Amino acid sequence: MKKRVFSGIQPTGNIHIGNYLGAIRHWASSQDQYENIFCIVDLHAITVAQDPKELSMKTREVAGLLFAAGIDPRRSAVFVQSHVGAHSELAWILNCFIPIGWMNRMTQYKEKSEKQKEQVSVGLFDYPALMAADILLYETDQVPVGEDQKQHVELTRDIAQRFNSIYGAVFKLPEPVIPDVGARIMGLDDPSKKMSKSDANPGHAVNLLDSTDAIRSKIMKATTDSKREICFDEKRPGIYNLLVIYELFSKMSRKEITARFEGKGYAQFKNELAEAIIEGLRPLQLRYRELTADPHYLDSLLAEGSARVKPVAEKTLSAVQKAIGLVPPI
Ligand code: ATP
Ligand code: LTN
Numbered sequence: 524m525k526k527r528v529f530s531g532i533q534p535t536g537n538i539h540i541g542n543y544l545g546a547i548r549h550w551a552s553s554q555d556q557y558e559n560i561f562c563i564v565d566l567h568a569i570t571v572a573q574d575p576k577e578l579s580m581k582t583r584e585v586a587g588l589l590f591a592a593g594i595d596p597r598r599s600a601v602f603v604q605s606h607v608g609a610h611s612e613l614a615w616i617l618n619c620f621i622p623i624g625w626m627n628r629m630t631q632y633k634e635k636s637e638k639q640k641e642q643v644s645v646g647l648f649d650y651p652a653l654m655a656a657d658i659l660l661y662e663t664d665q666v667p668v669g670e671d672q673k674q675h676v677e678l679t680r681d682i683a684q685r686f687n688s689i690y691g692a693v694f695k696l697p698e699p700v701i702p703d704v705g706a707r708i709m710g711l712d713d714p715s716k717k718m719s720k721s722d723a724n725p726g727h728a729v730n731l732l733d734s735t736d737a738i739r740s741k742i743m744k745a746t747t748d749s750k751r752e753i754c755f756d757e758k759r760p761g762i763y764n765l766l767v768i769y770e771l772f773s774k775m776s777r778k779e780i781t782a783r784f785e786g787k788g789y790a791q792f793k794n795e796l797a798e799a800i801i802e803g804l805r806p807l808q809l810r811y812r813e814l815t816a817d818p819h820y821l822d823s824l825l826a827e828g829s830a831r832v833k834p835v836a837e838k839t840l841s842a843v844q845k846a847i848g849l850v851p852p853i
Contacts (some may be wrong), residue, residue, distance in 0.1 A: 525557055570650050602828035
């Protein structure tokens with residue numbers, strides 16, 4: 524029996540190389556080994572204000588990018604969260620079992636709510652409950668996420684354990700899986716901040732659909748330091764981050780990279796980095812254009828995805844409803 528892997532991605536902002544290196548790339552390369560389920564989490568996206576047109580456009584864009592990055596609809600299920608009602612239904616039930624103190628400890632909420640002040644929605648606070656529902660509905664074994672999401676997966680385990688201790692073994696306990704290298708790609712403009720889809724500065728991230736000119740210009744402007752030597756030194760976050768990106772795109776070892784740029788300047792390194800990213804993204808961009816030429820095709824792939832996962836989600840939801848004593852409809 525293959526282990527089941529579940530992960531989610533928000534259809535907001537521009538998908539960037541951090542998302543690709545930290546998440547999507549691993550999802551695509553692990554399809555034979557695992558039974559993969561990928562969810563485009565539109566209900567998580569609306570925890571902050573969204574423009575309706577933009578949200579539907581981005582939902583399709585993310586789907587197109589996932590398929591273009593090599594996620595194969597015959598082997599993996601890709602679906603839209605709101606297409607499977609069980610996610611919202613289970614999130615509500617879990618809400619009633621999560622001590623509020625557990626939610627108060629979530630660092631992502633603290634960070635995001637500080638930025639928004641009074642505009643913060645109840646949904647943003649409740650975000651981790653919906654994420655727990657996503658994961659628990661599918662008897663998930665593993666959840667591949669970046670470092671920033673580990674706390675949410677651990678909370679999911681705690682919720683599952685608490686529920687199981689009251690009602691018996693209803694939920695399977697998931698494990699977070701954090702990739703070793705590239706788990707946290709930092710912003711090009713500010714290497715002390717994680718590269719993020721929601722950052723407004725255009726020089727912050729290389730997006731997967733960026734033109735070659737945009738990629739070159741963003742990399743050339745990326746923040747480094749006033750030193751000269753090009754080496755993997757975590758105490759020099761700007762150049763370290765760029766070297767990690769180079770390492771992941773070029774697939775060279777750190778030793779080879781250090782030797783290659785010995786005695787060379789930042790400008791030459793940045794030029795080569797830009798070319799490595801352009802080459803690395805070229806096949807993905809080509810496939811994206813082919814796939815999205817017919818939007819109905821994309822929608823039909825998403826419909827197949829939700830049809831595939833729905834029975835699993837509904838089975839878990841029924842078990843939960845029965846356990847807590849909700850009377851089933853006839
Ligand atoms: P937002 O800025 O809206 O929080 P995000 O860029 O963090 O967005 P998500 O939709 O939250 O993107 O994440 C999608 C996937 O990409 C997750 O698995 C997440 O952990 C991973 N990821 C996001 N940012 C990075 C990053 N900078 N480095 C590595 N992985 C990342
Ligand atoms: N919160 C995640 C997206 C997400 C997710 C999930 C990831 C929603 N549901 C379930 C893994 C499993 C994020 O912002 N990266």
